[in-house]
Amino acid sequence: MILRSGVALAILMGILAVLCGAQEPPYFVTYSHSLEEPGNLEIASKGAAGSPQYANSFISQTLELEYGATAWWTTEVYLAGQHTSNDSTIFTGYRWENRFRPLLREHFINPVLYVEYEHLTRADKGLLEVTGHDSIADFQLTNAQARSALEQSLELKLILSSNTHGWNISENFIAEKDLHEPEPWEFGYAIGVSRPLALAARAQSCVFCRENFSGGLELYGGLGTTDGFGLKATSHYLGPIIGFNVPKGPTITFSPNIGLNDNSISVLYRFTVSYEVQQVFGFLHRGGR
Amino acid sequence: MMALRLLPLSLSLWALAASAADYSAWKHHVPDADRKRTSPYAGQSDAIAAGSRLFSDHCAKCHGGDALGSRRRPSLRAAEVQRATDGEIFWLLRNGDLRHGMPSWSPMPEPSRWQIIAYIKSLGEVPAETPQPGSIN
Numbered sequence: 001m002i003l004r005s006g007v008a009l010a011i012l013m014g015i016l017a018v019l020c021g022a023q024e025p026p027y028f029v030t031y032s033h034s035l036e037e038p039g040n041l042e043i044a045s046k047g048a049a050g051s052p053q054y055a056n057s058f059i060s061q062t063l064e065l066e067y068g069a070t071a072w073w074t075t076e077v078y079l080a081g082q083h084t085s086n087d088s089t090i091f092t093g094y095r096w097e098n099r100f101r102p103l104l105r106e107h108f109i110n111p112v113l114y115v116e117y118e119h120l121t122r123a124d125k126g127l128l129e130v131t132g133h134d135s136i137a138d139f140q141l142t143n144a145q146a147r148s149a150l151e152q153s154l155e156l157k158l159i160l161s162s163n164t165h166g167w168n169i170s171e172n173f174i175a176e177k178d179l180h181e182p183e184p185w186e187f188g189y190a191i192g193v194s195r196p197l198a199l200a201a202r203a204q205s206c207v208f209c210r211e212n213f214s215g216g217l218e219l220y221g222g223l224g225t226t227d228g229f230g231l232k233a234t235s236h237y238l239g240p241i242i243g244f245n246v247p248k249g250p251t252i253t254f255s256p257n258i259g260l261n262d263n264s265i266s267v268l269y270r271f272t273v274s275y276e277v278q279q280v281f282g283f284l285h286r287g288g289r
Numbered sequence: 290m291m292a293l294r295l296l297p298l299s300l301s302l303w304a305l306a307a308s309a310a311d312y313s314a315w316k317h318h319v320p321d322a323d324r325k326r327t328s329p330y331a332g333q334s335d336a337i338a339a340g341s342r343l344f345s346d347h348c349a350k351c352h353g354g355d356a357l358g359s360r361r362r363p364s365l366r367a368a369e370v371q372r373a374t375d376g377e378i379f380w381l382l383r384n385g386d387l388r389h390g391m392p393s394w395s396p397m398p399e400p401s402r403w404q405i406i407a408y409i410k411s412l413g414e415v416p417a418e419t420p421q422p423g424s425i426n
Contacts (some may be wrong), residue, residue: 071390073388106393197400201339203335203338203342248346
């Protein structure tokens with residue numbers, strides 16, 4: 001029964017990924033200060049696949065619904081699931097996040113405040129962030145073992161981001177706390193740099209021209225806990241990113257992430273397909289037109 | 290008694306004045322250095338064509354394909370926009386007017402933003418038939 005519902009979920013997420021396109025910044029873990037435009041709904045399917053040492057290979061799918069509530073507030077819901085080979089396909093939980101821009105003007109460094117509630121089992125393999133002492137050992141549990149441990153946690157991020165000369169440079173500082181277990185705060189970081197391959201648009205419409213591609217680099221990992229802050233027994237990943245924005249269609253993003261130490265998965269493949277539904281509640285906004 | 294009768298009229302005039310002031314309020318915040326910036330693409334046909342495509346992708350959903358706006362979204366062909374300097378519009382695109390729903394377009398590369406401005410300016414002014422309730426905002 002569980003397997004059937006898990007497979008159904010995976011199929012649904014896959015179908016959504018195919019049907020929906022997207023316009024997205026190229027990062028997988030790092031956030032910039034770019035928020036969703038007011039009234040727009042972005043639907044994204046985020047995937048991660050890896051073969052951890054001494055554990056079964058897996059593929060995770062996270063369905064993301066991101067809505068621009070105002071020009072300074074974006075809210076998102078995530079539904080997460082994963083399939084582990086020689087094991088099962090399961091739904092692992094949900095997240096609800098909110099991002100706020102406290103400063104209403106553009107500055108050289110632009111802060112964004114991020115608040116997220118997570119209701120996930122330990123079987124979640126979405127890797128939307130790495131915190132504390134997250135490591136390869138977490139992947140060695142079977143789905144049956146891991147899904148019995150539910151984590152309800154609060155995650156806070158300070159997002160700092162700059163746009164200059166076509167480049168985006170973003171730094172995220174992450175703090176996460178389990179709300180029900182007496183566990184310490186866990187910390188993490190994510191840093192991203194990206195740039196479109198062309199800064200000016202061409203006069204003629206085109207699909208495979210440079211302006212529709214962006215490239216970048218992302219580095220992220222854990223920083224320990226309040227009981228042991230630092231890099232000891234943490235995992236870290238570094239990867240190049242390539243994003244392709246299909247004109248009036250989806251945005252497709254891909255990145256091979258390289259694990260930087262023995263606690264990390266050696267190679268993690270990330271892919272996202274996203275599509276922006278413009279002015280989803282437009283009938284409320286368009287007025288007389 | 291007379292004061293009570295004049296109250297609705299006073300309120301209407303105040304609302305009209307407040308609305309008119311709000312509509313172009315963003316311009317007062319533009320620093321002089323930004324106001325004086327000039328577009329590297331002004332009047333160039335290729336830039337206008339590219340700006341047209343960018344406008345269609347990013348701006349038309351709110352301001353309309355004809356840039357005339359809607360009840361809640363301002364016309365970009367109103368005098369307040371068409372008579373603004375390129376530098377003033379560039380400042381607005383960079384900063385947005387988050388309080389009134391206009392997002393910041395700073396993630397868009399600067400040359401692309403100048404191309405959008407070249408296109409908007411090429412459209413020309415269309416006088417508003419009714420007072421614009423939004424701001425450009």
